[in-house]
Each structure stands twice: as structure tokens, then as C-alpha cells.
Amino acid sequence: MRKYTPKDNVQGKAYYTDRFWVAPRVPRQVVEDEHFKAVVEALGERVKEAYVEINNLVLHIDATQNYAVLETLKDTCGYKVCSEISAVDYLAKEGEFEIFYQMLNLDKAKRVRVVCRLKKGLAIESVVPLFKSANFAEREMYDMFGIKANNHPFLKRILMPDDWEGHPLLKTYPLQGDEFASWYEVDKIFGKAYRDIIGPENRDPARIERYDTKRFSRVGYEVSFDTDISGGETKTEIEYSSTFLTDYNTGTKQLDKRK
Amino acid sequence: MAQHKVNYASNGGLPVALTSVDKLLNWGRSNSLWPLTYGLACCAIEMMASGGSRFDFDRLGTIFRASPRQSDLMILAGTLSKKHAEFARRLYDQMPEPKWVISMGSCANTGGMFNTYATVQGVDRIVPVDIYIPGCAPRPETLQYAVMMLQKKIRKESANMKKNKKQDLRLV
Ligand code: SF4
Numbered sequence: 001m002r003k004y005t006p007k008d009n010v011q012g013k014a015y016y017t018d019r020f021w022v023a024p025r026v027p028r029q030v031v032e033d034e035h036f037k038a039v040v041e042a043l044g045e046r047v048k049e050a051y052v053e054i055n056n057l058v059l060h061i062d063a064t065q066n067y068a069v070l071e072t073l074k075d076t077c078g079y080k081v082c083s084e085i086s087a088v089d090y091l092a093k094e095g096e097f098e099i100f101y102q103m104l105n106l107d108k109a110k111r112v113r114v115v116c117r118l119k120k121g122l123a124i125e126s127v128v129p130l131f132k133s134a135n136f137a138e139r140e141m142y143d144m145f146g147i148k149a150n151n152h153p154f155l156k157r158i159l160m161p162d163d164w165e166g167h168p169l170l171k172t173y174p175l176q177g178d179e180f181a182s183w184y185e186v187d188k189i190f191g192k193a194y195r196d197i198i199g200p201e202n203r204d205p206a207r208i209e210r211y212d213t214k215r216f217s218r219v220g221y222e223v224s225f226d227t228d229i230s231g232g233e234t235k236t237e238i239e240y241s242s243t244f245l246t247d248y249n250t251g252t253k254q255l256d257k258r259k
Numbered sequence: 260m261a262q263h264k265v266n267y268a269s270n271g272g273l274p275v276a277l278t279s280v281d282k283l284l285n286w287g288r289s290n291s292l293w294p295l296t297y298g299l300a301c302c303a304i305e306m307m308a309s310g311g312s313r314f315d316f317d318r319l320g321t322i323f324r325a326s327p328r329q330s331d332l333m334i335l336a337g338t339l340s341k342k343h344a345e346f347a348r349r350l351y352d353q354m355p356e357p358k359w360v361i362s363m364g365s366c367a368n369t370g371g372m373f374n375t376y377a378t379v380q381g382v383d384r385i386v387p388v389d390i391y392i393p394g395c396a397p398r399p400e401t402l403q404y405a406v407m408m409l410q411k412k413i414r415k416e417s418a419n420m421k422k423n424k425k426q427d428l429r430l431v
Contacts, residue, residue: 018366074424161342177376185344185379201380205369 033057035108040079043069056111063099063116067125070101070114074130079103079112082127085137086143089171091120097147099124101129123148144169176203284418288331288357289410291320295330295350300337302364302396309399319406327353332409333386334402338366339379351386357420359413361405362388363394 028051031037036057040050046069049060059068073079081104088098094117101114118124126149127134138149139158146167149155157164165180166173176182186198208216213227221233293306310316310323324330327350339347351360362382365371368391370380383387389412390405397405416423 159342173376175375180339181376184341185385188345189348189385201384202369203374203380205374253263 016136028053028058031057033110035110036112039073039112042076043072052187053113056113058113058115061114061116063118063122063124066099066101066114067127067130068126070103070130073103073112073114076106077106077112079105081106082131082133082137085127085134085141087118087141087147089145089169095120097145099141099147101127118147123150125150126152128152143167146170268409279400281416282414285414285416291322291357292332292343292409292413293322293324293330294332294334294353294361295327296323296325297333297347297350299339299343300364300366302336302366305399306334306336306363306402309402314399314403316403316406319403319410321406327351328355330354331358332359332361332365332406334361335367335382335386335388336363338371339382339385340377341379344379344385347382359389359409360386361390361392361402361409361429362427363392363402363405364397365393368393371395376378383388391419 002240031040031050031052033052036050038053039057040047040059043059046061046065047059047060048062051058059069061218070082073077082101083104084100084102086100086101090096090098096117099118103112103114105111116124124147126138128149128151135153136158138152139154139156141147142149142152142155143157143159144167158163160168161184164184168180172228177184182201183192183195186192187195190198209229210216211228213223213229214225217223218233220238222233222236223233225251227233288323308314310321316322321332327333331354333351333354335347339345351358360382361369366373366378367382370378372395374380379385390409392405394401
């Protein structure tokens with residue numbers, strides 16, 4: 001379970017202030033389990049590094065050997081399910097992607113993660129002949145990171161539109177989209193000429209237009225709908241309802257007779 | 260049964276109701292708004308609830324249709340992604356005139372919490388919207404209220420659509 005931190009004062013005081021805080025790493029343990037030892041044995045030379053992280057065997061391999069390693073895992077070690085394939089963008093730090101395959105052995109209830117590094121611009125061998133689930137996972141990897149899978153039967157974007165530019169899960173991709181993304185629907189439906197008419201997206205949810213009396217009104221300075229206030233507006237005193245300010249505690253009238 | 264004696268002779272031989280073309284048309288239009296079933300995300304659940312027996316949209320004459328060609332109201336309920344925007348517009352174009360749009364939920368109004376590259380920041384970038392419903396998700400009562408506001412708006416319209424000016428149709 002996660003460590004408990006008291007949160008009753010979080011609004012008064014920020015409990016997280018260190019900008020350079022680095023999350024603690026999960027401890028890496030030596031492979032002691034009988035079954036995991038057998039797996040590392042079966043793969044032999046191809047494993048560059050092996051350790052256990054939270055009951056999960058992690059195997060570092062060479063990116064060119066991914067097919068052979070997964071084939072061995074499937075045929076000799078019983079890892080018949082490939083539950084996830086994806087990548088992590090380490091381009092800025094190390095100039096590489098990390099590609100991982102999460103494998104599951106249903107008989108032994110064990111999990112193995114196969115990890116390899118891939119330089120930018122290189123392609124990886126597809127594992128679709130071994131696992132059908134890799135079909136969509138590799139398409140997603142291509143869509144989100146631009147990593148191509150060789151010999152994939154149908155390598156096409158899966159989530160983003162086919163004519164999309166850029167790969168959104170790259171760390172360099174802006175969260176609110178680049179120029180292409182922000183005009184995508186306008187360009188596609190109405191054409192580029194309509195950009196001026198429709199205008200840019202409003203990305204600030206709290207934006208207020210000072211002189212727009214159609215959609216906004218200023219407390220204490222209310223005017224009627226669509227009045228021109230560029231010359232300033234007059235202050236209107238706030239009128240409270242007379243019952244609003246009544247003090248019920250000192251009145252003579254007793255409402256509840258039981259008291 | 261109560262016995263009524265209708266004096267046909269005094270009304271020129273026929274029962275007569277006087278009205279104007281505008282009123283007659285708007286009466287028909289506003290009391291049988293058929294929305295296109297168009298749920299996009301979690302707001303769709305609330306839209307379905309409004310259509311179901313508990314909240315009972317049918318009593319307003321509102322029956323969900325599965326085809327744009329039979330509907331005159333589009334309830335955009337949920338997050339409109341950029342990939343889907345093209346199809347939303349195409350469905351809107353396929354609806355026969357006159358047609359109205361309700362934008363339901365903060366996602367459809369402004370993009371809501373999805374301030375990202377993949378979400379359309381307000382469906383009014385794609386289609387003209389008549390009523391915006393705030394909320395995440397709005398309750399079915401809110402959607403019913405919106406439909407009643409829309410009925411009010413329709414009743415103010417002129418049957419000749421060219422005569423309708425935006426400021427004349429204001430509700431508040
Ligand atoms: S407004 Fe809220 S409930 Fe509606 S689609 Fe968006 S996230 Fe879902």
C-alpha cells in the first residue's frame with residue numbers, strides 16, 4: 001500500500017514542493033525463483049541483464065533478437081499470452097526508445113517483461129506471427145511513437161486519423177497540439193479559408209472578455225444585454241432582499257413553541 | 260358523456276379555430292422534436308436516461324431516432340474528438356431543415372477537462388449550437404429543461420426562416 005501522508009491541510013500548504021524530486025525506484029532483486037531461473041537459463045546468451053521487480057522478471061535483450069526471444073518464451077517456457085507491447089520515449093536523455101513486451105504464463109501465474117532499446121529511426125521486427133494481440137499493440141506503437149514494425153500485416157494508425165501529422169506520445173509533442181492539430185477539424189471540414197472566420201481555439205477555460213456584454217456581466221456594474229461599454233459603465237448598488245438581512249435570533253416572534 | 264350542442268350555423272357551418280401559419284407550424288415543430296441518437300461519451304448515459312421510462316422524454320413528444328434523415332434535433336452529448344468531428348458535421352448536414360442543436364456537457368461546450376490535442380474545443384466550431392447545457396454530466400432534468408427552452412425558442416421563430424434574427428430569439 002502507498003505510504004499515508006496527512007492531507008487535511010493540503011489546501012493551506014502545498015505538501016509537494018520539490019521540483020527536482022525523483023520518484024524512488026522499485027528495488028531490483030536477484031533472480032532466486034526456480035521458474036525464473038529456468039527461463040533465464042533457456043534464453044542463455046541472449047539475456048543481457050536479468051532481475052526481479054515486484055515478482056516480475058525483467059529481461060534486457062538486444063532489439064534485433066526480440067522475435068527469437070519471444071519465440072523461446074512462448075514455446076519452451078509457456079508464456080502464451082502477450083498482454084502489452086509499447087514503448088517509452090527516452091530520446092532526450094539517451095537518444096533511444098525503450099520497447100517492452102509484457103508476457104504472462106497462465107499455468108505458473110508468472111509474468112516476464114522483455115525490454116529492449118531502439119535507436120531513433122530504426123524499425124523493430126513484428127511479433128504478430130507469434131501473438132495475435134501484437135497486431136493492434138504494434139499499430140498503436142506506430143501511431144503514438146512512430147516506431148515501425150517490420151513485416152507487420154497492416155501497419156496503419158489505429159487511434160489518430162490517417163492523415164494526422166506527428167506522433168502524440170513523444171515527449172516533444174505539445175499536449176495541446178501543434179499548429180496542424182489545432183486547425184485539424186476546421187481544415188478538414190470547411191477548408192483552410194475558414195480559419196479566419198472560426199478563429200483559434202480558446203485554450204483558457206477562465207478567459208473573460210471585458211467588453212463583451214453578451215456573454216459576461218460584471219458584478220455591481222450590470223448593464224442590459226449587448227450594450228456598448230467601451231466608454232465605461234456606471235456602478236449599480238447591489239440590492240439585497242429585505243428578508244436576507246433579517247436577524248432571526250433577536251426577533252420577538254417565536255416560531256417554534258416547543259422551546 | 261356530456262352533451263354539447265355545437266352551433267355550427269353560427270360559425271359558418273364548420274367548427275373554426277383561428278391561428279396563424281407561424282403558430283401552427285411552430286406548434287407542430289416544437290411538440291415533436293425528434294433528436295438524433297448521438298451519444299459521444301459519458302454524457303450519453305444521461306441522455307439515454309432521459310429517453311428511458313423514468314425521465315420519459317416521450318411525454319414532450321421527443322422520440323430518439325437512429326437516422327439523421329428523420330430527426331430535427333441533434334443532441335451532442337459528450338466529448339467530440341477531432342477524428343470524429345468530420346462525421347458529426349456530416350450527420351448534421353444530412354438532417355433536413357429546420358434543425359436545431361443542443362450541446363450537452365462541458366466537453367461539448369468547451370472541450371471541458373480534455374484540454375488536449377485530440378478534442379474539439381467546443382462543438383460550436385463545427386455546427387451552430389442553439390442551447391448549451393452546463394454540467395459534467397448534466398442531469399436528465401437539465402436536458403429536459405433544455406428541450407423545453409428549445410421549444411420556447413422554436414415557438415418564437417417565424418416559419419419563414421430568413422426572417423429569424425438572433426436577437427429576437429433570445430430566451431433570457
Ligand atoms: S462533460 Fe463530463 S460527463 Fe460529459 S462527456 Fe465530458 S467528461 Fe463525460
